[in-house]
Amino acid sequence: MSVESSRAFLRIVYDSPELNQQLKAVTGTQEIVRLGLRYGYTFDVPELMEASSSFTTAPGRAPKAARRTVPPPPESGPLHHEYRLDDLPGLKGMIDQLPHLKIKPPSVDPARFSGSFREEDLRSTSMSPADPAFQAWHEAMTKAHWRDPALGSSAPRRDFHLVNLDEHVDHPGYDRYLEAKHRMIRTLEEFFGSEVRFSGSLWYPPSSYRLWHTNETQPGWRMYVIDFDEEPAGTSFFRYMDPRTEEIVTLDERPRMVRFFKAEQDPGKLFWHCIVNPTQQHRWSFGFVVPEDWMTAITRQM
Numbered sequence: 402m403s404v405e406s407s408r409a410f411l412r413i414v415y416d417s418p419e420l421n422q423q424l425k426a427v428t429g430t431q432e433i434v435r436l437g438l439r440y441g442y443t444f445d446v447p448e449l450m451e452a453s454s455s456f457t458t459a460p461g462r463a464p465k466a467a468r469r470t471v472p473p474p475p476e477s478g479p480l481h482h483e484y485r486l487d488d489l490p491g492l493k494g495m496i497d498q499l500p501h502l503k504i505k506p507p508s509v510d511p512a513r514f515s516g517s518f519r520e521e522d523l524r525s526t527s528m529s530p531a532d533p534a535f536q537a538w539h540e541a542m543t544k545a546h547w548r549d550p551a552l553g554s555s556a557p558r559r560d561f562h563l564v565n566l567d568e569h570v571d572h573p574g575y576d577r578y579l580e581a582k583h584r585m586i587r588t589l590e591e592f593f594g595s596e597v598r599f600s601g602s603l604w605y606p607p608s609s610y611r612l613w614h615t616n617e618t619q620p621g622w623r624m625y626v627i628d629f630d631e632e633p634a635g636t637s638f639f640r641y642m643d644p645r646t647e648e649i650v651t652l653d654e655r656p657r658m659v660r661f662f663k664a665e666q667d668p669g670k671l672f673w674h675c676i677v678n679p680t681q682q683h684r685w686s687f688g689f690v691v692p693e694d695w696m697t698a699i700t701r702q703m
């Protein structure tokens with residue numbers, strides 16, 4: 402294992418279209434370590450972090466962004482767009498992959514997971530990000546790096562009470578799962594005619610949540626495919642605050658749906674959002690970074 406091996410891997414990644422394609426499907430650092438091993442490069446997560454912090458590419462080699470027509474942000478109207486996956490025949494390939502992606506890795510400890518549920522944190526999703534009481538709570542949490550100060554720096558993070566599937570690579574089903582993620586990317590790139598990357602693959606067991614956040618460090622359009630293990634008796638929801646009006650919008654969810662929204666960086670346009678699954682069903686969401694003109698492909702199907 403070495404930082405040099407990690408650096409050598411990053412160099413070949415940069416030059417190889419095949420590896421670039423592979424990387425579009427992974428979001429976890431453990432996944433990159435595993436991918437490196439597959440190509441004969443041995444390194445661990447700290448070595449990868451060290452190599453990537455000092456990794457520079459030759460001048461003039463940065464990939465060129467494609468020129469596309471981008472619609473201006475709406476002055477009014479909803480900031481989200483939702484569709485039924487079944488209404489988009491061009492995305493049928495995604496429906497076929499869902500059974501391979503909706504996994505429950507055996508490396509997840511269900512008792513430890515339910516033990517980290519906190520009523521106080523869940524309650525914060527009922528507040529408005531514009532409320533000074535929320536802002537004070539949020540600031541205190543941020544200062545504590547979303548960890549309970551009483552439990553020390555190794556305490557679990559409180560803002561993600563869910564399972565990030567991409568952090569679980571040491572289970573027998575991982576390779577099959579990764580193959581399905583690759584097929585998902587192929588389907589989406591064909592559909593949008595442009596580059597698409599996974600942004601996250603999340604399993605929301607019963608009574609799970611992702612607290613209010615903005616994703617401002619990764620601005621751009623997101624597409625999420627949402628599905629359940631069975632028809633939920635109640636409903637999970639996605640909630641956001643419209644930055645133009647501070648109105649809180651709560652969107653109920655149903656199986657096999659697709660949602661688009663845009664993460665913004667401008668302090669006046671931040672897209673505060675949170676997700677809660679209070680049902681007894683299991684919810685999965687698969688997120689993608691999609692091109693700015695994603696709606697052109699959708700409109701062609703309607």
Ligand SMILES: [Fe+2]
Nearest residue numbers: 614615616674
């Ligand atoms: Fe988010």
